[in-house]
Amino acid sequence: xxxxxxKVFRVVGxxxxxxxxxxxxxxxxxxxxxxxxxxxxxxxERSTTSADSAKLADMPYTIRLPAALAAQLGVEVHPVQRAxxxxxxKLDGSLAFDPDWIHRCRxxxxxxxxxIARVPSEHERTSSGETLMRPLRTGDRVAExxxxxxxWSKELGEKKSELVDAxxxxxxxxxxxxxxxxxxxxxxxxxxxxxxRKVENDSIAVERARRTLGVFRVTxxxxxxxxxxxxxxxxxxxxxxxxxxxxxxxxxxxxxxWARVEVRAPFAGYVVERNVAKGxxxxxxxxxFKIARTDQLLVQANAYEQALPALLxxxxxxxxxxxxxxxxxxxxxxxxxIDKIRQIVDPNTQTVFVVGQVANPSGRLRAGQWITAxxxxxxxxxxxxxxxxxxxxxxxxxxxLVQLDPAxxxxxxxRVVVAQRLxxxxxxxxxxxxDERTPTPQPQRLGLxxxxxxxxxxxxxxxxAVELKAELEEKLSEAKAxxxxxx
Numbered sequence: 001x002x003x004x005x006x007k008v009f010r011v012v013g014x015x016x017x018x019x020x021x022x023x024x025x026x027x028x029x030x031x032x033x034x035x036x037x038x039x040x041x042x043x044x045e046r047s048t049t050s051a052d053s054a055k056l057a058d059m060p061y062t063i064r065l066p067a068a069l070a071a072q073l074g075v076e077v078h079p080v081q082r083a084x085x086x087x088x089x090k091l092d093g094s095l096a097f098d099p100d101w102i103h104r105c106r107x108x109x110x111x112x113x114x115x116i117a118r119v120p121s122e123h124e125r126t127s128s129g130e131t132l133m134r135p136l137r138t139g140d141r142v143a144e145x146x147x148x149x150x151x152w153s154k155e156l157g158e159k160k161s162e163l164v165d166a167x168x169x170x171x172x173x174x175x176x177x178x179x180x181x182x183x184x185x186x187x188x189x190x191x192x193x194x195x196x197r198k199v200e201n202d203s204i205a206v207e208r209a210r211r212t213l214g215v216f217r218v219t220x221x222x223x224x225x226x227x228x229x230x231x232x233x234x235x236x237x238x239x240x241x242x243x244x245x246x247x248x249x250x251x252x253x254x255x256x257x258w259a260r261v262e263v264r265a266p267f268a269g270y271v272v273e274r275n276v277a278k279g280x281x282x283x284x285x286x287x288x289f290k291i292a293r294t295d296q297l298l299v300q301a302n303a304y305e306q307a308l309p310a311l312l313x314x315x316x317x318x319x320x321x322x323x324x325x326x327x328x329x330x331x332x333x334x335x336x337x338i339d340k341i342r343q344i345v346d347p348n349t350q351t352v353f354v355v356g357q358v359a360n361p362s363g364r365l366r367a368g369q370w371i372t373a374x375x376x377x378x379x380x381x382x383x384x385x386x387x388x389x390x391x392x393x394x395x396x397x398x399x400x401l402v403q404l405d406p407a408x409x410x411x412x413x414x415r416v417v418v419a420q421r422l423x424x425x426x427x428x429x430x431x432x433x434x435d436e437r438t439p440t441p442q443p444q445r446l447g448l449x450x451x452x453x454x455x456x457x458x459x460x461x462x463x464x465a466v467e468l469k470a471e472l473e474e475k476l477s478e479a480k481a482x483x484x485x486x487x
Contacts, residue, residue: 093301111153
């Protein structure tokens, strides 16, 4: 029994050993298959490295690519274009009332405010539903030549009375002179001369009174009413039938308007300020109302001193801007014009005021709102345009890869000077100043390339530029390492 049991153990152990060996062999074969799948074949690897290896060309910082490697890296070139795209200049500013269209309504004579213009109330109604009238106030719109206030002026009444007195005295003295001339044979010549002198002095006084009223803009209707009153008084003095020269209504109207000073709006606009109430005493310097035109507003924007040359170079046709409200950035812009570039640069901010106009027919814009004014400037002189993908930057320099000969797959690394960056194009200088061409110690210590101009028509790499630059730098590092190991 013991012998049989030992035999069974040996058979089982042998069987387990065989199974273990078979499992190891299968696992090894599977691992080998996976490794073969992950690792490319030696023949393929040799074919790639031999066909697609990049080499340094004879020119400095130039790499030569075989066609297969260029296609693998996706290298594409694009000709440098002449800069024709406008460049936007954005200025921050605000809106204001145009000072040329702000009127300060003042009385031409001092006196008492006896009337404020009344307008229909928007919300007040009588018990029968009729609209109530209220005094004119801030925010109301007025029409051109609309009456806004009435001032009762003692001074105006006195000036008109002076003209009446002068006119009456002139007519009386002319009547006396006429009577003396008819009896000139019995009248001394000195008396006749004195009468003529009095008529001349009266004429001067009348003209002086008329011009005084004209200076104060007394209307033609008022002057005609004064003439009628003079005529009435003169005839009343000499003839009884003259009492009917003016009706009772006309005389009462003359009395009611004798010292009346009307204040009217010179143009259509909105009342932006009211400073008096009925019964107030005002003089000629009191701003009774302030009326502003709102269909055209003033734009005031700040431009930095660096932008002055470009702004001053704009032609009259190019002096335009589009206005966007800071509170409504998605609203469509409003076009306007640039009128002035002020002569003073603020020493604190180093900015200058750019002033212009913007139309506001719909009344959407308000004085005091913050805005952004965008001016489309022409491209600066001495620049060319390249796509953004052509520029490779590492934080210390901006470079492009130039293909000098279209027939040769050789690409030269060139450092350029960026003039301005736009959304879909970059302006690069095609002309360098002597200062820009002169190397300085710091770039030399950092190992930077000297800047070079980029001219129109040159081919620059626009796709695969980053990979190509990395390949060139790797080849340059290998060449330097090799040069150090050689004796």
